Amino acid sequence: SAVISQKPSRDICQRGTSLTIQCQVDSQVTMMFWYRQQPGQSLTLIATANQGSEATYESGFVIDKFPISRPNLTFSTLTVSNMSPEDSSIYLCSVEDGGAYEQYFGPGTRLTVT
Amino acid sequence: AQKITQTQPGMFVQEKEAVTLDCTYDTSDQSYGLFWYKQPSSGEMIFLIYQGSYDEQNATEGRYSLNFQKARKSANLVISASQLGDSAMYFCAMRELYQGGKLIFGQGTELSVKP
Numbered sequence: 153s154a155v156i157s158q159k160p161s162r163d164i165c166q167r168g169t170s171l172t173i174q175c176q177v178d179s180q181v182t183m184m185f186w187y188r189q190q191p192g193q194s195l196t197l198i199a200t201a202n203q204g205s206e207a208t209y210e211s212g213f214v215i216d217k218f219p220i221s222r223p224n225l226t227f228s229t230l231t232v233s234n235m236s237p238e239d240s241s242i243y244l245c246s247v248e249d250g251g252a253y254e255q256y257f258g259p260g261t262r263l264t265v266t
Numbered sequence: 267a268q269k270i271t272q273t274q275p276g277m278f279v280q281e282k283e284a285v286t287l288d289c290t291y292d293t294s295d296q297s298y299g300l301f302w303y304k305q306p307s308s309g310e311m312i313f314l315i316y317q318g319s320y321d322e323q324n325a326t327e328g329r330y331s332l333n334f335q336k337a338r339k340s341a342n343l344v345i346s347a348s349q350l351g352d353s354a355m356y357f358c359a360m361r362e363l364y365q366g367g368k369l370i371f372g373q374g375t376e377l378s379v380k381p
Binding site: 153183185187189193194195196197200208210242244246248253254255256257258259260262 | 299301303308309310311312313316318357359361363366367368369371372373374
């Protein structure tokens with residue numbers, strides 16, 4: 153299975169600032185995904201990041217708030233912009249592994265906004 | 267409409283015993299996949315097992331097996347010979363195969379293994 157890393161693993165940020173989260177995969181993958189997990193909640197998909205095209209956002213998530221880059225088949229970034237305490241969550245990237253439908257997740261970025 | 271339902275917010279099991287975590291799903295698609303993930307307190311999501319809608323055999327991975335009952339739309343996770351390290355949140359998820367790679371998650375079940 154793909155090995156996925158994320159940076160930073162955790163951060164504490166002040167409201168109004170922005171944080172960029174990096175996701176690196178050890179193999180080329182077509183589809184990468186960004187999820188949010190608010191405290192005590194389940195995971196919700198923010199967007200699908202495909203190389204060479206604009207990210208596709210889910211209902212309730214907009215590009216101005218969560219801009220995503222996907223410069224190549226092994227890397228993606230998610231920026232959380234103009235943060236508020238409600239953005240305090242774990243942010244996870246995931247990839248679909250090759251021809252199988254199995255999805256693997258990175259270790260997550262635990263964000264606290266004060 | 268909620269597509270994945272996990273009705274057990276919390277479960278307890280004695281070490282070395284088996285435990286079943288319930289999951290029901292709702293979809294009108296014929297092609298879909300069902301997943302189980304484990305999330306320890308560290309926050310990482312660990313892939314456990316996958317079942318495709320056309321798979322005739324129940325999926326197994328070591329101590330994990332998926333009891334797939336298509337007509338009842340259930341995909342329960344069975345963990346055999348529970349270990350203390352199995353204590354974690356467990357999430358059931360579904361992927362409708364023609365809706366991109368989006369996973370829809372249930373609310374999770376917190377499993378506690380007692381020594």
